[in-house]
Amino acid sequence: MGTDPRSSAAVVRTRWAGFGQATDHGDPAAAARDAVGQALQHGDDPALLIAFATAAQALPALAAALQDAAPGVPLVGASSTRPLAPPGADLAVVALGGPGFAVSTVAIERAAADLRAAGIEAAAALGDVADRDHHALLLVADGCVGDQHELVRGAYSIAGAGVSLIGATTRVPGVQLHAGDALTGAVVAAAIGSDAPFGVGVAHGWQAIGQALHVTRTAGADLLTLDGRPALDVYLERTSAPEGLDQDAAGFARFADGHPLGVRLRAEEHHVRLVLGADLSRRSLRTSAELPQGGQAWLMVRDGQAVTRAALEATDAAIARLDGRAPLALLVFGELQTLADVDVPLAGLSGAGEIARARGANGFHNDTHAVLAIA
8 A cells, every 4th residue: 555645744853953063264253154154054044153263263253254154143152272072163053943942142242240140140041932942041141250160059059959050161261252253251151941851961980089088278279288288288298299399380280180070969979170279378278169168179180091981971862852853953051072972963172170060050061071962
């Protein structure tokens, strides 16, 4: 028996994701047109462009060119001093579109004055997409504007546990992109509503070693004392740092980048906190986010295999939260070395920190692989 063509109408795809990438050979406008054009070939009715660029480009010109390439389409993004995903691209663009997506974006400039308030303002954009069944909040922030955990706390206070939080903080000289502008010192957000689920996965692969250190005195993200002694002295001793490193700011920064601290914010897991620098007069450490005073901290170590395992673990966890649906796209932040092994279209960058909340209110990370899967 033949098939009645009227009973086998094509399935209408209500959501789509497209990708584009380009290399900037001194012509940001051409790179923007190329990458955006590729991304928009995948469907009609684009709802959002997400752009990741290298910091070496003329970013103000690039931001304007990206918006000119897709007039009226909301645009957010960031730059990175490290390689992007996909590898080899100077510019990567993700487009989300179709009637199955709704988007609202906001930029909060001079966010350092009150990062928690900035998080609240960013999450308020979710009200514009509240009519959809599933929600995600993409946050991009300047990594030099204070304790980024305050940003996540503010966003979580509005978004709650039902919204997927994802994003990154940019490294110096990082730039945040919104509409046709290249911003610094800002928080940029995109509230995304969808007819299908989002999934967040997060893993870092670091392991705590040695005895716990008691966090005895802090001042925001300044770690003043550990075990009742100057934090810098304890850190140098416990890491067996080379002699004289505390007199070499550049050398200390390189060493500390591979010797982060871990803090246990949940009973079963550690969050990684980078040591960003030292204050020689106070013998204190500057960390990427506040360590809870009265709590405990650990030195952290890992190897290359742990990086690979963590990247795949985070990716698998994000996809597993899509209720059995196939992912249209992945947004990835953090460790990008193993992305070639993932058979799903993706784009992302490595920033100064990662924002990902798979559970609970604790969503700021360092040296961590954070993934948003979009169904």
